[in-house]
Amino acid sequence: MMQSDLFPSPSSRLFDDATGFVEYLPDCIDTDTAGHWFTQLREAIDWRHERRRMYERDVDVPRLVASFRLDDASLPLPLRDASDVAESRSGVRFNSVGLNFYRDGRDSVAPHNDHLDELEPGTPIVLLSLGDTRQMTIRAKRPPRRVLQLDLAPGSLLIMSYATQLHYDHGIPKVDYPVGPRISLAFRVRRKEGPAGGHYR
Numbered sequence: 668m669m670q671s672d673l674f675p676s677p678s679s680r681l682f683d684d685a686t687g688f689v690e691y692l693p694d695c696i697d698t699d700t701a702g703h704w705f706t707q708l709r710e711a712i713d714w715r716h717e718r719r720r721m722y723e724r725d726v727d728v729p730r731l732v733a734s735f736r737l738d739d740a741s742l743p744l745p746l747r748d749a750s751d752v753a754e755s756r757s758g759v760r761f762n763s764v765g766l767n768f769y770r771d772g773r774d775s776v777a778p779h780n781d782h783l784d785e786l787e788p789g790t791p792i793v794l795l796s797l798g799d800t801r802q803m804t805i806r807a808k809r810p811p812r813r814v815l816q817l818d819l820a821p822g823s824l825l826i827m828s829y830a831t832q833l834h835y836d837h838g839i840p841k842v843d844y845p846v847g848p849r850i851s852l853a854f855r856v857r858r859k860e861g862p863a864g865g866h867y868r
């Protein structure tokens with residue numbers, strides 16, 4: 668599906684080995700466009716506030732979420748352009764986008780790997796960041812416990828290969844300093860069959 672020689676700048680890979688690869692591409696969208704898309708999405712999306720059963724209690728998912736199939740005729744406008752950017756920079760044709768809206772530093776996503784039973788085997792996940800910069804932690808599940816702390820700047824793409832979901836967890840921790848809102852778009856190739864999309868803590 669995806670060939671590494673489709674990637675124009677191998678040096679942007681933070682690692683690339685038997686555990687998969689992670690690639691960070693800053694400035695894929697200019698600042699004005701990133702700001703415009705952020706505002707459009709914040710206003711146009713019908714953001715869901717979800718709850719999730721955890722340790723026999725219902726808890727709030729600490730961010731707002733939304734999701735679309737990319738063949739949805741009513742796909743909000745900037746998502747089409749955003750998927751074009753994700754596709755041209757990764758060489759992969761995606762069929763779904765999951766959105767996360769982190770309202771402030773108290774919003775987060777707990778360490779997790781994306782559900783492999785929902786992904787077409789071998790396909791990467793591309794995260795496009797808009798709004799304020801938040802830090803992502805990527806941590807190996809097993810020793811030697813490689814840890815990456817990445818600032819995900821607006822207009823950047825982060826590409827995580829399929830294999831990394833077996834070997835690493837990723838998350839956006841809460842922060843105790845003032846930070847503005849952030850929206851992330853997670854492009855995926857979802858399997859045709861398979862479970863309905865869930866969300867992560």
Ligand SMILES: O=C(O)CCC(=O)C(=O)O
Nearest residue numbers: 765767794839851853867
């Ligand atoms: O907001 C992000 O950049 C990460 C989101 C994420 O990990 C997910 O939606 O699965």
Ligand SMILES: [Fe+2]
Nearest residue numbers: 780781837867
């Ligand atoms: Fe994720």
